[in-house]
Amino acid sequence: MKEIRILSPQGMLGYGYPIESLEYGLAQHPHAISVDAGSTDGGPHRLGMGVGGVSRYATKKDLKPLVIAAKKHNIPLLIGSAGGSGANLRVQWTVDILKEIAEEENIELTIAAIYADVSKEWLMTKWEQGKVTSVGSAPLLTEQAIQDTTALVGQMGVEPYLEALKEGVDIIVGGRTYDPVMTAALPLFHRMDPGLSWHIGKILECGAIAATPGTAKDGMIGMIRDDHFLVRPLHPSRKCTIQSVAAHTLYEKSHPYLLPGPGGILDLSQCKFSQEDERTVRVTGSQFIPSSQYEIKLEGVRPSGYRTVLVAGVRDPFFIHQLETIIEKVKMDVADYFPEIESSEAKLYFKYYGLNGVMGPWEKTSSEPLEVGIVIEVVAPKQELADSICAYARSVLMHIDYEGRVSTAGNLALPFAPPEFSAGQVFEFSIYHTVAVDDPLELFTMKRITLGRRKP
Amino acid sequence: MSKQPLKDLAQVVRSKNAGPFEITFDMIFPDQPTYERVKTSNVITKETIANLYQIHLEDIVELVYFDQAYAINFRLNELFPQERLENEIPMVHSSTLHFSNL
Numbered sequence: 001m002k003e004i005r006i007l008s009p010q011g012m013l014g015y016g017y018p019i020e021s022l023e024y025g026l027a028q029h030p031h032a033i034s035v036d037a038g039s040t041d042g043g044p045h046r047l048g049m050g051v052g053g054v055s056r057y058a059t060k061k062d063l064k065p066l067v068i069a070a071k072k073h074n075i076p077l078l079i080g081s082a083g084g085s086g087a088n089l090r091v092q093w094t095v096d097i098l099k100e101i102a103e104e105e106n107i108e109l110t111i112a113a114i115y116a117d118v119s120k121e122w123l124m125t126k127w128e129q130g131k132v133t134s135v136g137s138a139p140l141l142t143e144q145a146i147q148d149t150t151a152l153v154g155q156m157g158v159e160p161y162l163e164a165l166k167e168g169v170d171i172i173v174g175g176r177t178y179d180p181v182m183t184a185a186l187p188l189f190h191r192m193d194p195g196l197s198w199h200i201g202k203i204l205e206c207g208a209i210a211a212t213p214g215t216a217k218d219g220m221i222g223m224i225r226d227d228h229f230l231v232r233p234l235h236p237s238r239k240c241t242i243q244s245v246a247a248h249t250l251y252e253k254s255h256p257y258l259l260p261g262p263g264g265i266l267d268l269s270q271c272k273f274s275q276e277d278e279r280t281v282r283v284t285g286s287q288f289i290p291s292s293q294y295e296i297k298l299e300g301v302r303p304s305g306y307r308t309v310l311v312a313g314v315r316d317p318f319f320i321h322q323l324e325t326i327i328e329k330v331k332m333d334v335a336d337y338f339p340e341i342e343s344s345e346a347k348l349y350f351k352y353y354g355l356n357g358v359m360g361p362w363e364k365t366s367s368e369p370l371e372v373g374i375v376i377e378v379v380a381p382k383q384e385l386a387d388s389i390c391a392y393a394r395s396v397l398m399h400i401d402y403e404g405r406v407s408t409a410g411n412l413a414l415p416f417a418p419p420e421f422s423a424g425q426v427f428e429f430s431i432y433h434t435v436a437v438d439d440p441l442e443l444f445t446m447k448r449i450t451l452g453r454r455k456p
Numbered sequence: 457m458s459k460q461p462l463k464d465l466a467q468v469v470r471s472k473n474a475g476p477f478e479i480t481f482d483m484i485f486p487d488q489p490t491y492e493r494v495k496t497s498n499v500i501t502k503e504t505i506a507n508l509y510q511i512h513l514e515d516i517v518e519l520v521y522f523d524q525a526y527a528i529n530f531r532l533n534e535l536f537p538q539e540r541l542e543n544e545i546p547m548v549h550s551s552t553l554h555f556s557n558l
Contacts, residue, residue: 040476137477137517137533243486246525247468250482254474256522256529271524362509429476 004187005030005223006200009234011207011216013037013062013079014054018218021234025221026069033070034182036205037094038081040429041252044301047151048427052084052093059083060097067101067109070170077171078161078182085299086176087153088117094173095449102452109171111449112164116153116175118298118443120146123435131436135297136254138432145302145430152300152431157262159440161185167448175444176299178261179205187224198266199286200229202259203248210248211238232280239279246273262297263440264290293436296443300431305346306383307423308390310376312397313413318404320372323352326402333396338389346380346389374412379426390420465490468527478517480531491526500528 007030010017014037042053052059070077083090091113102109124146126132132141139145153176161181164172174182180201187197200222203210208218211233218238223230231240249268250256257268270285314320327350340346353373356363376393380386398412437443462469468484483500485491494500502516509515511532519530 041473044476135477136475243467243484243526246527247482247484249525250480250484250522250527250529252472252474252480253529254478254480254531255518256482256520256525256527268524273524362511364508364510432476 001225002190002192003223003225004032004190004192005221006183006186006204007033007219007221007234008183008204008207009033009035009066009219010062011036011205011209012039012054014052014058015207015217016058016062017207018235019065021218022065022069024236025219025234026073028221029073030075030221032076032078032186033066034078034080034185034204035066036080036179036182038084038086038090038176040299042084044427044429045425047085047087047153047299048301048303049425050085050087050089050151052090054084056093056097059094060101063097064101064105067098067171068105068107071107071109076165076169076186078174078185079172080174080177080179080182082173082175085151085153086116086155086174087151088115088175091115091173091175095451098171098173099451106453108453109451110167110169111451112167112169112172113447113449114156114160114164114172114174115445115447116156116177116443118152118154118300120149120152122443123152123298123300123431126435133295133434133436135432135434138429141431141433146300148302149300149430150302150427152298154435154443155262155297155299156444157181157294157296157440158185158188159263160444160446162189163441164446165189167446169448178297180261183222192224193226194264194288194290195266195286196224196227196229196283198259198261198288199249199268199271199283200224200231202266203231203245203283206248206251208233208235208238209251210245211240212244213238214244214248228282228284230276230280230282236279240281242273242275242281245281245283260291263294264288294438294440295434295436296440297434298431299429301427302430304426304428305379305381306386307426308378308380308383308386308420309423310374310390310394310420311415312374312376312394312419313415314372314374314411315370315413316405316407316411317368318406319402319411320368322402323355323372326397326400329400330393330396333400334389334393337392338385340380340385341389346378346385348389348393349377349379351375351377383422383424387420387422394419465494474531478531478533480529483528485526488526491523494528495521502530505530 007025082094155178183204184197184201207216219234259266267287274282276282335341351357354369378386378390466483467486471481474480517531
């Protein structure tokens, strides 16, 4: 019986993991280590600004034991969506960290860096050819949206990783990658069942989230065989149950059992989960249905201004009772003062934590709270204007009169000085679309890099 | 059958963004009898959800019963359309599903 074992040490590179978990995993003789380093969950800002969701410090701290283990056991380390957004400069950022590790450890590392930046000209051509489709409820793509886009990546499928595996490198540093790819790559390279390979990738990409207790700060090992696979958490304090693994199958998915990805759909409608031993779950029946047209998902962002934020508390029951009316008055005053608000060039938002700050208009229950946390958010074309509007809105709210007002010394309790925070540039997703391609490799280029000590 | 709160029946009740434009909701039940009871009660429908969230039926993209996982999943397209800043959606975890009586 053929078996491929993949070690997934954590749900996100830079989140941390127990070193004893890694040691347990390595003792199972894995054939590869795979780790996800990116997501769009944090919003469009990371791609826009070229920054990550975790620090360089944490990335290096987590990477070092994985690099040393991969090198020592002569197994590949596959890193996907490098640096958070998986843009070219974040791939380079990751390679730079690996270079430091190679030098500090006095080892040689061969790297396959795979780049995922997409040119706007290429997309424009595809758009003109009618080969672009919106994902879910993303708006239709327009020429303007393409022109305004300042950063654009494509989510690669498994094919670039299969090419990189042929190279026999120590480490693959992938740009933006469909999450299950890093785990599915080696099983697919060895021609294991595609349905099982993609499904094990789906489960392992989040580390130990599919275990109970679940966390992204710990890992799992997956063992894929001819007609089933097994998943088990690395740490003895966790276990996989039918419930925890089935629950993870639904995690952050649009549809619970039809999971589209580059090259096909993973169909889990016939899938079965069973308890193999106390900590291990067996999965069978996962099916991969290849699609007739290969599609790549694109993620692009455009800048939409600069943000300033204020946090203030209110405790006066008269104020809280009239909150909506008061805020309407403040909004009118601010719009009178700033023509940029009147013309919608700048935007002013209020959130009320304690009332419906989390649910917004979806909130059904309402009761008058003891305290309300007010968050004022301004987005304007310039930081200075956003700061000015936010400070003015604060001054209006601080001293505005209302029915039954007795707190004439000011309406707000301000927890911070300065009260406003300049939050910098704001981005929005301008592109969240799939594009039909003839060749799964056509967008992604690979570069072979050697780091650290040269072999004599 | 008497009314019972969802939190007494389900083991997992959660919501999370699925990509930047959708929010997906899961209710996962501990065993087949509990799941079947909820499923056959026909209480969790698009109408129930629309009422709970004060939204239109067409705002609910899909409501799926996933038998193998003893799970019910639905997803909504727009995250607070009038509140959100353009299409910048923060990560949403876990806290936005109503625990109402069924």
